[in-house]
Amino acid sequence: MAKEITILGEKIEPGKSYQIKIDIARLHTRTKIEVPVIISRAKKDGPCVLISAGIHGNEVNGIEIVRQIVANKFNVPDAGMIICVPVLNVFGFLIKTRQFPDGKDLNRVFPGSKNGSLASTFAHVFMNEIVVHADYCIDYHTGGDDRFNYSQVRISKNEEMLDLAKVFGAKFIKYSSHREKSYRESANKLGKKVLLFEGGKSLDLDRYVTKAGITGALNVLDFLGVKKFPANFSPQIESTSQVIFEESKWVRANHSGMYRSILRNGEAIKKGAVIGLITDPYGFFEKKVKATATGYIICLNHSPIVNKGDAIAHIAISG
Ligand SMILES: [Zn+2]
Structure with missing residues (x-):
């Protein structure tokens, strides 16, 4: 019997795909804000990979990466489950800002609290309803403002993460300590393996960054056996000479x-x-x-x- 999984009140059956919404808030206009979560579960058991972007609402390049993963059905697994959240901070995305409407940086309020600020409540729901199901997390970011990051992956300093980062294939791999109250720190505390991708700059789309981000996710999915791609499929390690630094x-x-x-x-x-x-x-x-x-x-x-x-x-x- 397959393990029973319920996300946001919805029973997730093997072999099925869902689009569920995190629906926790209204704006001051009473406009309801919904955050779509796209879930696809294979018939066969396997790891769960959570792919997210837009924790900072103006980091559109990450959103485009996750959008393309979904649009091309790369998120339909052969084993396990893939959860995609293309835009975590829909609020910020609407008005093209990094923050939540309460002025908070969503990535500094994790793991959140049930009765905290709007951002904090959202972080709490995201952690308890979504992240809790994941074994691996890939979170997409860009540089702030006009600072354009060359495609790079940031990880905790351990061998398993280094192997994953190498598989991802971005040219640069950075060992970086966790920022306090960040999503990465909170997910790590729950034992999740988190790859944080940085590429491009805010309010900008760059096709090389998009390609590096998508390729990385597909490389990881393939490596974990969650989704197998043919050997001649486009995802390839971007660079044979990866630079690891601290x-x-x-x-x-x-x-x-x-x-x-x-x-x-x-x-x-x-x-x-x-x-x-x-x-x-x-x-x-x-x-x-x-x-x-x-x-x-x-x-x-x-x-x-x-x-x-x-x-x-x-x-x-x-x-
Ligand atoms: Zn960011």
Whole structure:
């Protein structure tokens, strides 16, 4: 007999797919806000993989990744169960902001509480109704504002997670400690294996990032035996030379002005090398910005105007 699974009051039968809604809140206009959860369970037992995005409402690239996974039916498993939540923070997505309508960052209120703020209540329902069923979680993010992250996976430092991250296939793998009260921290405490993907920037779609994000999920599903893809299927490890790192360093603007980057995201860089130029708009000065470490560029600020102290580039320090 297959294990009995009930999610948000709905019995999830083997061999069936569901679209259920987390329906916990109304806006001040009395408009009901529903968060669709797409669940697909195989006849055969196996692990449960939870694929989510949009915990920050303006990180649309992740939403597009999960949307494509669903649209292409990659979420229909051969074994186990796949749960997709393309837009966790529907509230923020509606008005293109990172936060919840109560001004809270959803990713800083986990695991939430039953009678807390709107964000906190939502986190509580998500943890207790959805996350609790998962064995593996893939959560998609982008850089904040104009900071464009090269596709990378962030994990806890252990061998099993490293193997999974390698399977995912993004060029960069970062060991990163958990941010307090984040989804990743709370899921980890429940023993879930969490892969956090970072790629692209807010309010932007980038097809290379989308491809890396989808490919990663399919690689993991295939590896776990949840969904098998033919050997000649497009998902392939993106890069044969993956860079694993723990330390990283931001390069900050040494002046205020207009900024031109002269390097490409993802490339290797030596300490002291010029990475960009800051100028005034009148043609009087031009200042070089130099790399403060040797490593790889994993994030570039795309903003053409910077203030002194702004983060311009992020360098992964490997080995
Ligand atoms: Zn995010």
